Amino acid sequence: MKPFLREKVPVNFEDVPDTTSFEAGYLVTKNAGWRNVRPVIDTAKCVGCLNCYLYCPDGVIFKKDGKVAIDYDFCKGCGICKKICKVQAIELEAEK
Amino acid sequence: MAKQFLSGDEAFAYGIRLARPHVISAYPITPQTIVVEKLSEFVEDGSLKSEFIHVESEHSALSCAIGASSVGARAFTATSSQGLLYMAECLPYAAGGRFPIVMMNANRSTALPWNIYGDQRDSLSQLDSGWIQAYAENAQEALDLALLGYYIAENKAVSTPFMANLDGFVLTHTYEVVDVPSQEQADEFLPLFETENKMSLEKPKNLAFSAGPDTNSIFKYKEHIGILNAKSVIAEAEGKFEAIFGRKYTGLTENYQTEDADYILITLGSISGLVREIVDKLRKNGEKVGLLKIRYMRPFPNEEIAQAVKNAKAVAVLEKDISFGNEGAVYTNVNSALQKAEINIPSSNYIGGLGGKNISPQEIEDIFAEIKSGISDIKFLGIGGV
Amino acid sequence: MAVTAKTLNETEFFYGHKACAGCGGSLAVRIALKVLGENAIAVLPAGCMSAVGFNFPQLCFGNNAIISTFAGTASMLTGVQAGLKAQGITDFQAVGFAGDGGTADIGIQALSGAIDRNDDILYICYDNEAYMNTGIQKSSLTPFGAKTTTTPAGKNIHGNIRPKKNMFEIVAAHGIPYAATASVGYLNDFMKKVEKAKSIKGTKYIHILAPCPTGWGIKTDETVEIAKEVVDCGLWYLAEYENGNFTLNHKPNEFSDIEKYLKKQARFKHLTDGDIEIIRKSRDEKWEYINKNFK
Numbered sequence: 095m096k097p098f099l100r101e102k103v104p105v106n107f108e109d110v111p112d113t114t115s116f117e118a119g120y121l122v123t124k125n126a127g128w129r130n131v132r133p134v135i136d137t138a139k140c141v142g143c144l145n146c147y148l149y150c151p152d153g154v155i156f157k158k159d160g161k162v163a164i165d166y167d168f169c170k171g172c173g174i175c176k177k178i179c180k181v182q183a184i185e186l187e188a189e190k
Numbered sequence: 191m192a193k194q195f196l197s198g199d200e201a202f203a204y205g206i207r208l209a210r211p212h213v214i215s216a217y218p219i220t221p222q223t224i225v226v227e228k229l230s231e232f233v234e235d236g237s238l239k240s241e242f243i244h245v246e247s248e249h250s251a252l253s254c255a256i257g258a259s260s261v262g263a264r265a266f267t268a269t270s271s272q273g274l275l276y277m278a279e280c281l282p283y284a285a286g287g288r289f290p291i292v293m294m295n296a297n298r299s300t301a302l303p304w305n306i307y308g309d310q311r312d313s314l315s316q317l318d319s320g321w322i323q324a325y326a327e328n329a330q331e332a333l334d335l336a337l338l339g340y341y342i343a344e345n346k347a348v349s350t351p352f353m354a355n356l357d358g359f360v361l362t363h364t365y366e367v368v369d370v371p372s373q374e375q376a377d378e379f380l381p382l383f384e385t386e387n388k389m390s391l392e393k394p395k396n397l398a399f400s401a402g403p404d405t406n407s408i409f410k411y412k413e414h415i416g417i418l419n420a421k422s423v424i425a426e427a428e429g430k431f432e433a434i435f436g437r438k439y440t441g442l443t444e445n446y447q448t449e450d451a452d453y454i455l456i457t458l459g460s461i462s463g464l465v466r467e468i469v470d471k472l473r474k475n476g477e478k479v480g481l482l483k484i485r486y487m488r489p490f491p492n493e494e495i496a497q498a499v500k501n502a503k504a505v506a507v508l509e510k511d512i513s514f515g516n517e518g519a520v521y522t523n524v525n526s527a528l529q530k531a532e533i534n535i536p537s538s539n540y541i542g543g544l545g546g547k548n549i550s551p552q553e554i555e556d557i558f559a560e561i562k563s564g565i566s567d568i569k570f571l572g573i574g575g576v
Numbered sequence: 577m578a579v580t581a582k583t584l585n586e587t588e589f590f591y592g593h594k595a596c597a598g599c600g601g602s603l604a605v606r607i608a609l610k611v612l613g614e615n616a617i618a619v620l621p622a623g624c625m626s627a628v629g630f631n632f633p634q635l636c637f638g639n640n641a642i643i644s645t646f647a648g649t650a651s652m653l654t655g656v657q658a659g660l661k662a663q664g665i666t667d668f669q670a671v672g673f674a675g676d677g678g679t680a681d682i683g684i685q686a687l688s689g690a691i692d693r694n695d696d697i698l699y700i701c702y703d704n705e706a707y708m709n710t711g712i713q714k715s716s717l718t719p720f721g722a723k724t725t726t727t728p729a730g731k732n733i734h735g736n737i738r739p740k741k742n743m744f745e746i747v748a749a750h751g752i753p754y755a756a757t758a759s760v761g762y763l764n765d766f767m768k769k770v771e772k773a774k775s776i777k778g779t780k781y782i783h784i785l786a787p788c789p790t791g792w793g794i795k796t797d798e799t800v801e802i803a804k805e806v807v808d809c810g811l812w813y814l815a816e817y818e819n820g821n822f823t824l825n826h827k828p829n830e831f832s833d834i835e836k837y838l839k840k841q842a843r844f845k846h847l848t849d850g851d852i853e854i855i856r857k858s859r860d861e862k863w864e865y866i867n868k869n870f871k
Contacts, residue, residue, distance in 0.1 A: 114350060172598035
């Protein structure tokens with residue numbers, strides 16, 4: 095199962111478990127705020143080789159319509175995808 | 191039920207066989223070795239179906255037991271002295287993770303100087319680790335604590351690891367006639383281990399995580415409540431135990447002739463047998479003396495102690511332990527119980543039996559004589575040379 | 577057929593974690609879990625990956641996962657494996673992810689014990705060549721010459737004076753069923769090795785070099801290329817140990833420039849020509865050994 099964002103942030107007494115065990119893959123915060131640059135995919139250039147998907151340390155690049163797309167909620171903007179892309183289909187744009 | 195002639199270590203191993211743990215992690219240390227040797231024989235002869243893991247250290251022994259418990263398996267390990275200290279990192283880990291592991295500790299002195307004989311400085315140094323701590327007086331109680339231990343530890347409201355302490359050599363290696371219950375009786379007493387605090391393929395979980403300042407206190411408070419809940423569960427377990435096995439235990443403490451006693455000696459472990467004899471002797475001379483045996487150091491019997499000594503004129507604590515730079519740890523705990531109950535009587539502390547030093551009947555008599563003086567004092571036994 | 581980016585399990589199991597941007601260790605964990613699938617039960621000791629993945633209530637493993645004590649990765653794996661086996665559960669893979677310090681220093685005793693017992697576990701060491709989680713201190717897998725916060729580079733001493741401990745061959749010397757080296761610069765090779773390890777019973781060990789931009793002093797986008805380069809210049813190698821034999825999986829025709837590799841990283845900036853010559857010489861000796869003893 096892929097970890098995903100939840101609405102409830104269990105930090106109150108009744109929500110905190112009795113033991114140090116909890117549902118797997120429980121996310122309450124995004125990583126988008128870490129980013130200085132945003133990778134943007136030029137789908138016209140993308141050949142769907144999946145190298146960026148394979149080498150992304152955060153796993154935020156996913157397959158879409160034979161090509162790839164990015165989950166910007168969790169991309170940290172490291173730039174590995176741009177470097178690894180053989181057809182220069184990814185550009186980094188400054189985050190405002 | 192069958193009567194057998196067993197040492198304390200052997201009796202504990204028989205108790206563990208009856209509890210049928212899934213995983214046993216074993217590393218030898220004197221005077222615990224007989225337990226793991228005996229269990230390996232049970233596994234070899236097929237009378238115990240456990241995964242028997244030859245770990246390479248005590249740290250790994252408890253780490254392995256935690257791993258087993260984290261997938262819902264019943265786990266056992268045993269240690270002593272330096273071994274307990276070597277695994278010390280894993281003690282609060284098991285307690286904080288609320289893994290109901292049962293561990294036998296053969297009470298033994300800790301280096302330096304090196305010494306393989308019994309005192310209780312090893313386990314008492316770990317009072318704050320979050321484990322339930324029980325102290326057995328004899329081999330029968332040792333066997334019974336193996337079963338009671340799992341019952342208490344695995345109760346959902348408790349979910350706390352259980353350390354059963356046996357005095358090194360005096361109890362671990364001394365043979366007594368022991369009633370060994372049948373497997374049917376044991377199964378009737380001890381339910382299967384069921385927990386939600388585990389990793390399972392059906393319900394994936396993340397365990398043993400970090401908790402920052404926001405929630406850390408909540409986790410620690412809940413851990414504290416868990417071990418306090420053991421008080422009522424111990425009573426429940428002992429009630430069921432008596433109904434099935436016919437042996438009665440008395441909870442966190444055991445009182446002997448304390449009802450009308452003016453002077454009460456408080457102690458724990460195997461020395462209690464000798465103190466009982468001296469109480470009988472002095473009672474024959476008309477002296478109103480009594481024994482309060484602490485069976486559980488955690489959860490601590492604050493109310494039970496206060497109740498038992500409230501009409502006494504003075505008390506003394508005899509323990510095989512010293513918290514260097516202060517006093518015996520048991521004494522500190524007892525005084526706290528008295529103070530909270532507003533019992534303002536003299537209390538003395540006798541540090542004895544260190545490194546296996548014999549405590550003589552005369553010394554016990556002397557303690558009873560001295561506490562009548564009404565002076566609070568801390569005194570070492572056994573430093574007069576040989 | 578070997579698993580590739582196209583056939584790899586599409587589910588992400590390690591997601592939303594707080595590792596630094598461009599973290600090589602998180603890439604190794606992510607890919608290994610995708611190869612192993614949802615029945616992997618992960619044990620991670622104190623260290624980067626547990627620190628970034630398990631902050632309640634932000635829990636970043638989609639599969640079962642637990643933090644062990646720093647020294648206890650292998651022993652906890654043993655307990656997990658034995659605990660499930662004793663309950664009749666067999667369709668899982670217990671996998672450990674420990675860093676270089678957690679493996680080659682504080683965890684080596686427990687690891688050795690587990691291999692000795694031949695427990696059915698997979699142990700993956702993500703090697704970023706220093707204690708990165710505590711702020712870049714030297715471990716026994718820090719290479720010669722590297723500047724860390726406990727091996728400063730000054731006039732008298734030029735960083736770490738000791739070579740990297742040879743964990744791969746130490747593990748192999750136990751007679752382990754399967755051991756391998758890998759690099760996050762060569763993920764297809766790594767995936768193949770994880771897949772192979774999954775199919776082998778007994779203890780498996782994979783040592784994957786995983787650059788840390790923060791600790792190595794490289795840009796966040798350089799992790800993968802530096803992890804390729806370390807293999808290409810011969811300072812790391814891709815190999816396997818199986819059935820008593822060592823196999824080299826990737827033999828560079830000629831080594832790329834060692835100095836170029838080193839000088840890209842802030843941790844090696846201070847190295848003199850003499851220091852670099854020592855590194856080159858030790859590389860050549862290593863390869864002489866590999867060429868002689870590895871198939």
